Amino acid sequence: MSSEFGVWLAAFFTIGIASFLYKDNPLYKFCESVFVGISAGYWAVALFWENLIAKMFDSLGISYFFGLWPEKGALQDIFSGVWNWNLLHILAGILGIMMLLRLFPKIGWIARWPLSVIVGSTAGLWMITYFQSNFLSQLQKTVVPLFDIGRINELSEIGAAMSEQGRAIPFDAYFAAYLGNLILIFGTLTGLVYFYFSKEHKGVFGKTAKVGIYFLMITFGASFGYTVMSRMSLLIGRLYFLFSTWLGFVN
Amino acid sequence: MRREIPLILTAIVGITFFIQFFVPHSPMRELSETFSDWYSIISAFAIWLGGLNLMKISFEKVYKKDKDWFFAVTTIVSFFLILIVGLFFSGGRQYLEQGSGYDWLYRNIYSPLSATMFALLAFFVASASYRAFRARNAQATVLLLAAFIVMAGRTPFGDWITIYLPEGWRLSNLSNVIMNYFNVAGQRAIMIGISLGIVSTSLRIILGIERSHLGGE
Amino acid sequence: MANKVASGIFIIVILPFLIWLIHKKPQPPSVSYPPYDLTAVLTPYDTAGSVTLSWFTLEGDDEAAAYFPDYRILRSQYQQGPFEEIGTVSFDVPRSTQISRQFRDIAVVAGGDYFYKVVAEVDGEIIESNVFGPITATPGPAGEEPIEVPDIIAFPPTQLKAYDTPNDNGGSITLEWKISASDAARSERFKGYDIYRGASPDGPFEKVGETTSGVSDSERQVKIIADGRDIINGVEYYYYVAAKWNGYEANSEIFGPVKSSQQWFHTGRGVSLVLLGLLIGSILYFINRAKAGKELFIRKIGGLEAVDEAVGRATEMGKAIFYVPGIQDMNNMQTIAGLTILGRVARLTAQYETKLEVPVSRSLVMVAAREIVKESYLNAGRPDFYNDDIVYYLTDDQFGYAAGVDGLVIRKKPATVFYQGAFFAESLILAETGNSIGAIQIAGTAMPAQLPFFVAACDYTLIGEELFAASAYLSREPKLLGSLKGQDLGGKLIFLSLALIFVIIATLGAFTGSEIVDTIQRMFNVN
């Protein structure tokens, strides 16, 4: 059994949160309220050091001025006549303060300014990124021959060798060679038809969309099956903590 | 002022990122980097807005002697505890180092709370599979079968129940096929759909047609 | 107004791009390397004076290939020959590195000039190396302690080329060289390369970087690396690269001058631009058509049809409605798309005077959600009913937020819960808890991993793109409907038709054994 105070504290909070499984109770409420407070503070501290200090005060040279950081920043550069883009971080600071003005109802609308910078950069960046990585590269990988000739040829070579040893060619190898590309192309295209909004899902079009839904359902099923595994491992981790680190039953 | 400037700001920033992708020439890169940094700095300010809001609500609960006012007190105490420790008593910049007060709070309070909350999922996943995965109709049946095969195929159990089949023709192979072909095809359709949705939504935002984030029409 | 300005900027931006596309900028020099790449050096530490040759092995030279013949080493005193054979290296002699072979010529006369070449016959074809020389045999300084001469010695990197890094904003020069013949990956003694740069061919040179052993392009046996250390655009630089081997450095020849510059267009992104331009053009076209009053059809989306019903139900039961906008910030398009649904929900709750609660996990989302709810209450004619506490912040933390929302849901027992936005693992915690209190749940997310849980535990689910279509669907505003149509025609239809056409071509290509598949795929390469 552990003799560390911290471990006991951790065990207390572990059991407290888990007690929610039985029903909502004061112990859970306590842990929940601690969790909300601690995590909100946790993020505030992390962003203070990593964003406010590192991005703004260091890069502007304010930390250097107070001797808190060895490197010069934008302000020092400007005074020695060199343009430094980081000087624009002052504007970001102003936008940040505008954000805080949201606390005062009368002038709270000014928070829209920084918000629009955030939303604008998201829009610009995501538009390009998703188009490249999701649209283009997926299009690229959908443009494949219907049958994988290379793999089919490979199969006949390996097949001969394997049947000599009395073994069967794996099912997935067959599938990959003859049906793999077909399923990839067909599934992607029918799935896309399901997402077609400006045409009613009727007739042949409707049938295709229906096939698309089935592909989506298989995808969801597969993700679910895969996820069950992940979720179980999380609990195993906690059980190890309780049985091993805290109680010392197992190594 | 209230509406036009935000719309113009959105357009300028958005178009900068767009052009930056195709034009490597300065000042595009510098501009886009600057806007990225702005994002970090603005969110560092904004988090205080959230924290203060949380404190405001909690203090109100205590003040009004709400039913759960005691728990509001614990929220307030734990918020200020980690804040004060993290800002003043954890060696400044090295606040994440082993042995700092912040690190101690992280390991012994934050980490078990977070991990246990996450671990509850194991229970919920089990109950969801018992309750929700019913072969109600053809679609649900397909979903269920795929889940079942993948689940079985990812553990030795799957091969064990199909031991009478030749090697290479067992459940794990079927699960591979589902994972690598059917799953990929479905994911791909979803991904392409999403990317189109994002391009179009982004374009509308940049053009100022979609402005709900600034408060509706 | 702003939208016209932005449209204008878009067109102004895209047109010049298309023109640039036609006038493609020159690509970086494509460098090809001959086989062998024979080099010779005076054997270091050898006081008697000898010459060591080194060359890259030919394809087929490995110990398993018993049919591979010997390399014949030829020497002459003149460039033109005649060459005489001075030895052979057989394939079954272990190679000095994985990629190269060495031969030491000890039968040299001090002061003599020599030329070398290597010849081998592969599959009936005689392959000759380059002629290397002249090299003057020189014995080491007399009287020095004889040092043990290593079996394998260091060879310099060869054929160094440097050029302006393409498609960048300057400040970078790309170097490319054929790796040293002594370079074997994971060799204990080969320590990689040092890169030296100078302002003139005579120096002084300064070390500006180092890199590991091994190749960047295994087909050509070259190492490619960009030097980006304090390079000023337009200034001429000279480079050489040194191979480090067992405390000994072998320098390449000096290459230069080379200048870096900025490019105006990223040539690798041409196809992106054309396809994206088509998509954007199609969206803009249909937005304009819709503005002109053209009716546009949109199919039924179950999850969105249910919004009114779900709000109505909560009103009947006299219970609250929870709206959960996901755990991501405003820098996620899903959050933004989800918030448009919040606008609709808030309007309905204002009309029905139903209690609405929006716990959020990001302060920026809080700001935006408050704007939206306030506006909706105003539009519904109930500004009195609004207060800031409808939208409140819990914590930025994923599970802290999940714990908080769970507690709220259990205690306040809302009749309806909306989950719209980006969700991660907390999706099931939230949905299961909502389910356990019997709430109607409508979910929408573009996170593929979380969709199965929402599909299983919620009554309605907006799948992926449907979430982004919500704002158009709910508002029925012509401009938004137009963009939806544009994304159907300019995106999906183009994708479908391009994919089908190219699949047919690729299939035919595969049967005829042409390289068309690679060509097509290269077209869509993402850079």
Next chain:
Amino acid sequence: MNKFWERLLTIDRRAIFVVIFLALSVPIFLQIGLPIPVTREVQILYDALEDLPRGAKILVSCDYDPGSEPELQPMAEAAFKYFVANDLRFIIIGLWPQGPIQGNRAIEDINESDDELIVENGDTLYFGADLVVVGEDTARYGIDFINLGFQVGQELVIQRMGTSFEATFPSDRRFGRPQKEFPIMEGIYRLADFDFVLNLSAGYPGTVEWVQFAVDRFHVPVGAGNTAVQAPLAYPYLDTGQLTGILGGMKGGAEFERLVGHRARATMSMTSQTMAHIFVMLFIVVGNIAFFVTRGKSERRDLRK
């Protein structure tokens, strides 16, 4: 008979919770190991690491929090051990604030030396922080590995690294000194200067963003360790060659542990995992039998079409 199934259909979910708890706990005490065959996606990652030359620099991005520790921490430990033993240098960063701490904890846990500290040239070096001993190999902070901490900005951080690494991660975590004071950073100016990126990710920002920016824009090979939930999302990228290998969940971790010859927690947990899977499958089967026998009589309500 019908009654029994009906009762089963409306069973308290807490009964299910108890079953799952037992299914996972019992194997922990029994400590049985199961055979673990290595899948293709894990082999690809391992082969890519094997191909790296000595002294290659690897960027390890820890993008997870304690919540996903059971799945990703074993991967981090196995990978760091492998790096130290094979003379590869690694630079730890995080796009999640908790990530770099998790990296530190992994380094602390793989250290095999029993000593606490040594004094060398007047400097006090702590084992598990400044020095890591794995078998006969030793790695030293600042020379063989370094922790540069967390940066906010999600994918924008990766984008910035592509053009300037130093501007993105200006200082180290342990001493709070400018990063260029450390010898390991020599030759690292941009993301492209790394030989490999290992991304251990539990969500956003994570593998998808690394593929979109690091691979697609800056052409650095990226290998991923994912939670099992994230793994299906990453599969399409493996197929396209954008990802160099995936370690999917605890099973992927166990396979990786097997390849690098470090049997640890992931391997030991596979039995519990298998048990839990069997029970979840049983639940689905029993739930459906009950559903069909009673024809869904006691279903709460069904709004779905």
